[in-house]
Amino acid sequence: MTSSAAKHSPRWRRLLRFLRDYPRSLAGRLALVLALGMAASAILALEASDRLQRANFRKEQAAAAFRSATDIAERFDRDPLGTKTALDENLVLGAHPVKSDWRMSGANPELSRELTSRLGFPAQIKTFDNRTCFAQFQRNRYAAGMNIDALPDCWFVRYVDKAGTERRYVVDLWPDRSFYQHNVGHPYVVLIIIAGALLGLLAASLAMAPLRRMEKSARAFSLEVDFEPIPVKGPSEVRAALETFNIAQERVREVIRERTQILASVTHDLQTPLTRLRLRLEQVEDEVLRDRLVADLAVTQQLVRDGLDLARSSEIREPWAVIDIDSVLSSAAEDAAEFGHRVVFTTGCGVQARVKPNALGRALGNLVDNAQKYGGSAELSCWRDNGDLVICVADRGPGLPDYELEQAFQPFRRLSSSKGSGTGIGLAIAQAQAKTFGAILTLRNRKNGGLSAEIRIPVKSVRTTGQAGR
Structure with a gap:
């Protein structure tokens, strides 16, 4: 089959007509609303879940950093010299000494109040990103597949202990690798939209099935009165509509049946006077006039019979x-x-x-x-x-x-x-x-x-x- 023939084949015409008419149908609009609603809901739910995970991670990250800051402070209280030596030689994972050019300006008030509450004396915390915390690595050459993005941020902690000695050190935060692994990305959005569209089409098809049955029955009823009642099933609203439609069809049939019976009765009742009239016409002496009157009477009788036939033609139970x-x-x-x-x-x-x-x-x-x-x-x-x-x-x-x-x-x-x-x-x-x-x-x-x-x-x-x- 050539491309031109395929384009104009009945199957292609039906498909094109379906694609043209479906968006304007109730099923198409319902499918569109459901698909967009489900896709939007799924995307918003994933985005909300992503934000909640980030918030929980930040909370746990801060709690771990407070534990580290408190732990180093307690080590300084127990063994000041040993703790300082361990920090200077980078022997403590997650804590290291402060760079000489760092100054405690612009401390974070909320974090500072929390650490003060935990230590029992005034303390300050200033936050730095990983590029500041690990600035020494930026001077190094990187391998092609490596950078410092995966390194953690840090807190600069400063306080004066009960003995009047100033303590300065840095505690590292947990690396936030989820920043590079969003739940809502391009492939996920596409999959969500496709799944939403398929579910929308399925839901619309299921919801419209009873209405399609009623539409087919109404179309068949418009062509033939000998109908079959629609099976009443589905949601309560649909069942009520189907029951009403079946009652309406039955009433129409009753009206047609009554009309046929009335016409049959009238036709039957007319037969006797028409027969008497024909007998009396036979007594007319003028032959030409008699023949004309008999012919007119025959036409009248034929009209009556044909009228009855027409009425009965739509009421035949075959x-x-x-x-x-x-x-x-x-x-x-x-x-x-x-x-x-x-x-x-x-x-x-x-x-x-x-x-x-x-x-x-x-x-x-x-x-x-x-x-x-x-x-x-x-x-x-x-x-x-x-x-x-x-x-x-x-x-x-x-x-x-x-x-x-x-x-x-x-x-x-x-x-x-x-x-x-x-x-x-x-x-x-x-x-x-x-x-x-x-x-x-x-x-x-x-x-x-x-x-x-x-x-x-x-x-x-x-x-x-x-x-x-x-």
């Missing part, structure tokens, strides 16, 4: 069945040919479809009758179109003006090409019959003349049995 479409079309053409009608089956499609057989047969019968009436013949065919099944009944008649193609389905409407004594209800009944199994009936003019009536059955009802004929 079981579903999977049938072979080629066999149905072939049989329809053969049955019509037996009565001398010019009906041919031209192109098969090699598929089966889940439909209501009697409803499909009646719709095809009405379309074939119309094709013969206005075109003199009928051509039956079927093919696949983007997965859907299209059943076509075509004729070679005059066709219809474009503005009348939609009006043709209106009951009792006489079109420009109408002739004979028909009631103009055949297409309306065929359309109602098609809707009972979820199909759509449309009309279009053929390029070389004539009219084409197409019954489109959705892909979900189609099952392939062989190589399509078209």
Whole structure:
């Protein structure tokens, strides 16, 4: 498949349409809010955790430094000379002598008060970073992969002991290597966003599943009244909405059933007076007048029967069945040919479809009758179109003006090409019959003349049995 063909293939078109429409859907907005919310929450939580770890480390670092400062002070109290010698010769890990040029200016008041409290006499602390604490290393040459960043910061401690002797020394802090190991870095942010997006899509899909079922049921109900109640499950709010929708569907069905019963009763009640009227018309002596009155009465009776047929067409309770479409079309053409009608089956499609057989047969019968009436013949065919099944009944008649193609389905409407004594209800009944199994009936003019009536059955009802004929 070429790149151009792939670009315009049905699968690519559906994908592009999905990507275009999904952000504007409720599921897309819910997924976006959840994804951004979860990603932001995770990032903020990691940042807060990172800051908390730093704060705890600083607290423990300071506590350890106070222990070191107090320990050196106690050593000076026990063995002043030995402690000074050990510091001068760098024999104490974590403590060393003060450089001669260091001065106690700008001491940290909080740290100084804490050390004073621990020692029991005034003491001062001044903080230095590692570059000041270990300035001697900066004069040295570094290996390519080494620097002094990993060396610790330090405290300069000064106090005068009880004997009046000034003590000065330096204690090292714990190295803060976490400064170079942030919890929230670029790869973590990317992973958090991706995980948030996936979780958002999953959560939106789960949340929208009941609403999608209701949307599909509403769409199916708009095409056919013979619906199945939606299973009531999910959160309480969704269950309440589904129950309400099922009740609304049942009420609509009741209204249609009552309408059909009323029309049936009216039709039945009209039969007796119409029959009496016909008998009385037979007594009219003027033969020409009698024939006209009888013809008008016959039209009236036909209108009543057709009206009842139209009302009943959407209320037929017929079981579903999977049938072979080629066999149905072939049989329809053969049955019509037996009565001398010019009906041919031209192109098969090699598929089966889940439909209501009697409803499909009646719709095809009405379309074939119309094709013969206005075109003199009928051509039956079927093919696949983007997965859907299209059943076509075509004729070679005059066709219809474009503005009348939609009006043709209106009951009792006489079109420009109408002739004979028909009631103009055949297409309306065929359309109602098609809707009972979820199909759509449309009309279009053929390029070389004539009219084409197409019954489109959705892909979900189609099952392939062989190589399509078209």
